[in-house]
Amino acid sequence: MHYLLTEEQQMIVDICRQIVDEKVKPVRAELDESKEFPWDAIKEIARGDLFRLFIEEKYEGMGTGIFEVCLATEELSRGDLSVATSYAASGLGLIPINVGGSDDQKKRFLPQLASGEKLAAFGLTEAEAGSDAGSIRTTALRDGDHYIINGTKQWITNGGEADIYTIFAMTNPEKGARGASAIVVEKGTPGFEFGKQEDKLGIRASATRELIFTDCRVPAENLLGREGMGFLIAMKTFDESRPAVGAQAVGVAQGALEEALEYSKVRKQFGSTISSFQAIQHMLADMATSVEAARALVYHTARVIDSGAKDVSRLSAMSKTFASDIAMKVTTDAVQILAGYGYMKEYPVEKMMRDAKITQIYEGTNQIQRNVIALDLIKKGVI
Amino acid sequence: MIKIKIAVCIKQVPGTTEIKIDPETNTLVRQGIENIVNPFDTYAVEEAVSLKERLEADESFGEEVEVAVISMGPPQAEEILKEAIAVGADKAILLSDRAFAGADTWATAATLSMALEKLGDVKLIIFGKQTLDGDTGQVGPELAHKMNIPFIGYVSAVEEISNKNIKVKRLAEENYEIIEVRMPAAISVGKDINNPRVPSLRGKMKAKKEEIPVWTVKELEADPEEVGLAGSYTQVVKIFTPRIVHDVKMIEGTPEEMVEELFGNLKELNVV
Numbered sequence: 001m002h003y004l005l006t007e008e009q010q011m012i013v014d015i016c017r018q019i020v021d022e023k024v025k026p027v028r029a030e031l032d033e034s035k036e037f038p039w040d041a042i043k044e045i046a047r048g049d050l051f052r053l054f055i056e057e058k059y060e061g062m063g064t065g066i067f068e069v070c071l072a073t074e075e076l077s078r079g080d081l082s083v084a085t086s087y088a089a090s091g092l093g094l095i096p097i098n099v100g101g102s103d104d105q106k107k108r109f110l111p112q113l114a115s116g117e118k119l120a121a122f123g124l125t126e127a128e129a130g131s132d133a134g135s136i137r138t139t140a141l142r143d144g145d146h147y148i149i150n151g152t153k154q155w156i157t158n159g160g161e162a163d164i165y166t167i168f169a170m171t172n173p174e175k176g177a178r179g180a181s182a183i184v185v186e187k188g189t190p191g192f193e194f195g196k197q198e199d200k201l202g203i204r205a206s207a208t209r210e211l212i213f214t215d216c217r218v219p220a221e222n223l224l225g226r227e228g229m230g231f232l233i234a235m236k237t238f239d240e241s242r243p244a245v246g247a248q249a250v251g252v253a254q255g256a257l258e259e260a261l262e263y264s265k266v267r268k269q270f271g272s273t274i275s276s277f278q279a280i281q282h283m284l285a286d287m288a289t290s291v292e293a294a295r296a297l298v299y300h301t302a303r304v305i306d307s308g309a310k311d312v313s314r315l316s317a318m319s320k321t322f323a324s325d326i327a328m329k330v331t332t333d334a335v336q337i338l339a340g341y342g343y344m345k346e347y348p349v350e351k352m353m354r355d356a357k358i359t360q361i362y363e364g365t366n367q368i369q370r371n372v373i374a375l376d377l378i379k380k381g382v383i
Numbered sequence: 384m385i386k387i388k389i390a391v392c393i394k395q396v397p398g399t400t401e402i403k404i405d406p407e408t409n410t411l412v413r414q415g416i417e418n419i420v421n422p423f424d425t426y427a428v429e430e431a432v433s434l435k436e437r438l439e440a441d442e443s444f445g446e447e448v449e450v451a452v453i454s455m456g457p458p459q460a461e462e463i464l465k466e467a468i469a470v471g472a473d474k475a476i477l478l479s480d481r482a483f484a485g486a487d488t489w490a491t492a493a494t495l496s497m498a499l500e501k502l503g504d505v506k507l508i509i510f511g512k513q514t515l516d517g518d519t520g521q522v523g524p525e526l527a528h529k530m531n532i533p534f535i536g537y538v539s540a541v542e543e544i545s546n547k548n549i550k551v552k553r554l555a556e557e558n559y560e561i562i563e564v565r566m567p568a569a570i571s572v573g574k575d576i577n578n579p580r581v582p583s584l585r586g587k588m589k590a591k592k593e594e595i596p597v598w599t600v601k602e603l604e605a606d607p608e609e610v611g612l613a614g615s616y617t618q619v620v621k622i623f624t625p626r627i628v629h630d631v632k633m634i635e636g637t638p639e640e641m642v643e644e645l646f647g648n649l650k651e652l653n654v655v
Binding site for chain 2: 018019022
């Protein structure tokens with residue numbers, strides 16, 4: 001297939017493919033079982049300069065765009081969604097610094113995230129504030145030249161493993177959503193602790209923990225933008241990060257399609273390979289077509305964002321929703337093609353099916369995405 | 384600041400273990416076979432790059448380390464030198480000249496040693512323990528002999544390295560040996576020494592732009608009698624695949640008779 005990649009973009013794909021084949025595939029089943037954070041793979045990704053894709057050249061990045069991030073994320077997801085999620089979550093944690101940080105803040109935090117020496121994490125969700133992000137209760141109250149943070153963030157990807165956390169807290173609780181601010185908190189700050197590692201259906205090797213703040217004093221210079229800009233920064237971040245969730249979905253679907261295709265060519269029943277049966281052929285054809293359609297939408301969205309277009313929420317939501325629904329369907333069909341073997345843990349497709357489910361849920365459920373798409377349609381019309 | 388150099392000698396080989404020979408011409412069939420870097424040499428390159436990182440991270444060492452990769456071969460061997468740059472080698476040199484063709488291990492060692500001397504100040508030379516095609520494992524020791532420096536083969540770990548000495552561990556028949564020698568020295572490594580890294584994006588972009596110098600007989604100021612076929616003590620006169628003849632004998636009778644006869648046959652063949 002042709003994706004019109006430049007030489008540099010093809011290099012990114014090749015590097016990720018080599019990491020997946022040599023460093024990820026051999027250990028993915030084991031990590032899924034043990035829930036161990038994939039540090040070896042993350043170090044290889046760091047050494048491969050892939051964290052630099054999120055960051056401008058001025059701050060030790062590669063100065064590339066969302067499209068390059070999507071290419072890397074897709075290839076990593078083809079191997080293992082836990083690894084890809086840990087990679088993408090560091091990106092999600094640092095995009096608020098990209099979009100809302102001052103030059104000084106960028107100089108302070110971005111170079112060490114670009115090299116992958118440190119990971120970032122994004123802390124918005126709370127027990128009572130999921131899709132309804134406006135009801136967060138964590139507070140950050142100004143006290144001289146510090147903020148004092150109190151509250152608990154829930155299900156934070158890279159929690160405990162990351163060193164730099166962008167968290168969203170109420171600096172002015174009376175103002176509701178307009179009273180939220182984005183603040184960078186470093187691991188090791190007194191009053192900042194982690195909850196236990198969650199036991200999940202899929203992406204089991206990725207870290208998911210609570211962030212617990214008890215009178216945690218953070219320097220006021222860690223505030224991104226101004227007080228009250230928290231949700232604006234969060235929404236801008238999501239516009240840029242959602243295509244990467246779409247790319248995760250395309251990657252895991254591609255991985256499952258490859259497994260199903262290979263299996264169908266060797267599995268024999270009734271004296272011939274099951275790939276010779278039309279029932280299987282049509283399933284494979286539908287799977288391949290939908291993966292290709294999802295990829296086209298994700299790539300298009302990423303390229304539109306990189307062109308500097310401002311109004312991208314609808315397209316961004318579409319790419320995440322469509323690709324993740326496709327990923328769930330394709331991974332489920334892959335299990336069906338491998339049938340009894342597919343249901344067993346000796347084969348990788350049951351894990352892909354468990355992993356794929358999260359792409360319909362995190363960074364805004366697909367129901368919330370559909371709200372975004374519909375409201376934008378009704379407000380602005382079809383075009 | 385003094386710069387110490389680590390050199391790695393690598394070779395491009397056909398990417399297969401099933402080498403086919405054309406019965407007409409008695410030469411290797413190269414068609415349809417992709418050339419790759421000799422697999423053991425990737426461990427040699429990784430060791431050099433990780434030693435560089437280790438030494439440069441050590442503040443008491445205080446010297447800059449340069450990793451230079453050298454290969455003797457046809458112009459297309461440039462590809463494997465670029466791969467070495469992509470995983471962190473600082474520079475690469477290709478030794479390529481028609482006069483180098485037909486070299487045996489001795490003439491290869493001679494040519495490489497001339498290049499290393501031209502490079503200058505090389506403290507450590509690392510080889511893969513053998514190649515996938517020639518399989519001799521001789522070039523390293525022969526080069527060390529020519530340069531009059533110590534050689535330690537089959538190193539499985541570099542325990543200590545300073546700018547004067549190197550202490551290594553290697554697996555012998557039944558035990559590990561820890562050997563310390565002064566540098567310059569040469570070592571060869573196998574798969575147990577490290578886990579080669581994947582190239583980086585910056586490395587690949589640097590490799591793409593890198594102009595790899597080609598040194599010929601002229602640059603090496605070599606005596607044409609010492610290199611290539613002329614400088615070789617050995618010459619491969621013929622390569623052939625032994626013809627395998629399958630001889631099948633059917634044994635009949637009762638199980639006891641068949642066992643008896645089979646045992647007799649195996650005894651005749653000295654198998655039992």
